[in-house]
Amino acid sequence: MGVFTGRTALVTGASRGIGRGIAERLGRDGARVAVHYGRNEAAAKETVAAIEEAGGSAFTIGVELGRPGDAEALWEEFDRHADGLDILVNNAGIGTSAPFGEIDEEEYDRVFAVNVKAPHFITQQGASRLRDGGRVVNISSGLARNAVMPEKMAYAMTKAALDVFTRDLSKVLGPRGITVNTVAPGIVDTDVNADWLRAGDEARAGAAAISALGRVGTPGDVADVVAFLASEAGRWVTGSWVDATGGSLK
Template sequence: MGTDRHSGAAGGTDRAAAGPLAGRTALVTGASRGIGRGVAERLARDGARVAVHYGNNEVAAKDTVGAIEAAGGSAFAVGAELGRPGDAEALWREFDRHADGLDILVNNAGIGTSRPLEEIGEEEYDRVFAVNTKAPFFIVRQGLGRLRDGGRVVNISSGLARNAVMPDKVAYAMTKAALDVFTRDLSKLLGPRGITVNSVAPGLIDTDNTAELLHATPGGWDRAAAISALGRVGAPADVADVVAFLASDAGRWVTGSWVDATGGSLM
């Protein structure tokens, strides 16, 4: 496995090619909206050619690709529903149609569950673990031959993995805690190849998934802002900037870390 980084296909403008991630290929799972879209757009702006993964919403994924291209970047959509048998194989099969290797993998795709412990059934529990924990594990396992030396793996965790402020999200928090353990062990396994592996843990971010809590619940926005030491609700770009740092050469000496991107919500 060599250390050469290349995109496997031409794309983007001279402006994108001049960025700190020029010539590199990235895959962002769950990139059709929310945090994933923010990360995909930021990595593309830094010059990477980005595989925009989606589960079911092809229209949203193509919209993300279109936005990246309109801004002068390069991207392509990759469809595969996670949490089902063969999901990793399906994802990589689609990816291989567009690129011949990978430099940056961002495991962002995830689903949540908000029920009291006594109401969570086995099917719901298994589903959230299948998408949030099992899928990233096998995406990495089957992607090792594609991931170039000197590459980057960033797993999107959650502040809830270390702060029990929402006990009705216990199953979700458990999946993210497991992902954090995977991050630490994987950093040791891949360190000899110069590959860094880190977790980024957002707090409450203004996305479609949090719309009901932040926008539809009276006082929800103000309460969420008050939790943060910075006094505001986070945006996808706030998380994307952290991921971009870890994906760049500037983040080369950071690995096996859990990066708090909650805006001070855990203080």
């Protein structure tokens, strides 16, 4: 039996990349996983299929975040499949890249709506469904503490806000035995980064050189950290910001 057998998990943005890696890891270890997606239903179904092929159980939830009523719609869909939650992973997010003087208000508002507002209200409305002793893991970014890409300033600001959310929420949910933590990945080999990571050996070598471990991260690297925090072994860790950059902040 897996360490999460009998538990239900929700992973937002789980149709691809880091979110898919987390969903598959939790499913492989016994959790029943709600695989959230925004637009790519086919990719979400692939995640579900991978979990089921490994002997796990999963279902999809399709709600586009960053719109009024998104949290309500997400939980309405969740309630059709499950009657409670043990693990919530706020992974869904969008990026933006523009020089300081060029980002416009519409883009700025959009990235904050998806990366900050959505996880806040998803968690707020999900708290009544989250069982005592549960887990909340927020996926941030090493860029929240490392100013190496100023063109991603707005994105980094959203992740810094998520880090504050983690610290304060840990105090709110702590009396119920619910832990709340942040995991901050560095450069990870996903389709979001595919264009430049796979542009050539020089680009990949440059990305790998940023890490103390000399390689680019994988979704599995991040998923393993999340799985620890979501497990009983992580019961005494809360309100923490966990560096999962492979040492790129050092």
